Amino acid sequence: MHELSLAASILDLIAEKVPSGASLHKVNVTVGPLAGIWTDSLEFCFNELAQERGYDNARICIAATQAKVRCSACRTEYDTGGFMDACPNCGSLERTVLSGTEFTVDSLETED
Numbered sequence: 887m888h889e890l891s892l893a894a895s896i897l898d899l900i901a902e903k904v905p906s907g908a909s910l911h912k913v914n915v916t917v918g919p920l921a922g923i924w925t926d927s928l929e930f931c932f933n934e935l936a937q938e939r940g941y942d943n944a945r946i947c948i949a950a951t952q953a954k955v956r957c958s959a960c961r962t963e964y965d966t967g968g969f970m971d972a973c974p975n976c977g978s979l980e981r982t983v984l985s986g987t988e989f990t991v992d993s994l995e996t997e998d
């Protein structure tokens with residue numbers, strides 16, 4: 887359960903900024919399609935843990951990004967939403983990942 891430990895790290899980060907019991911209602915995170923994270927699972931784990939730790943109303947809002955890769959065969963750079971997209975130019979699956987492996991917590995929203 888990789889996502890469970892990620893959810894725990896997000897909540898550790900939250901605990902540094904927002905006291906437990908405060909009205910945290912939204913956590914914005916960005917997950918790249920090549921980060922190897924199941925966003926559904928992350929959301930589920932986050933909801934469970936958030937409640938356990940006293941952030942009852944906290945929702946996680948996951949923004950998916952596009953990944954950019956460069957084809958190793960023909961050097962075409964293209965956007966991809968996942969691991970299974972072949973090069974649109976030559977059909978090769980060999981490529982170098984340029985971006986798309988990011989996982990960041992962007993902002994926390996509280997009600998005032």
Ligand SMILES: [Zn+2]
Pocket residue numbers: 957958959960961962973974975976977978
């Ligand atoms: Zn190619």
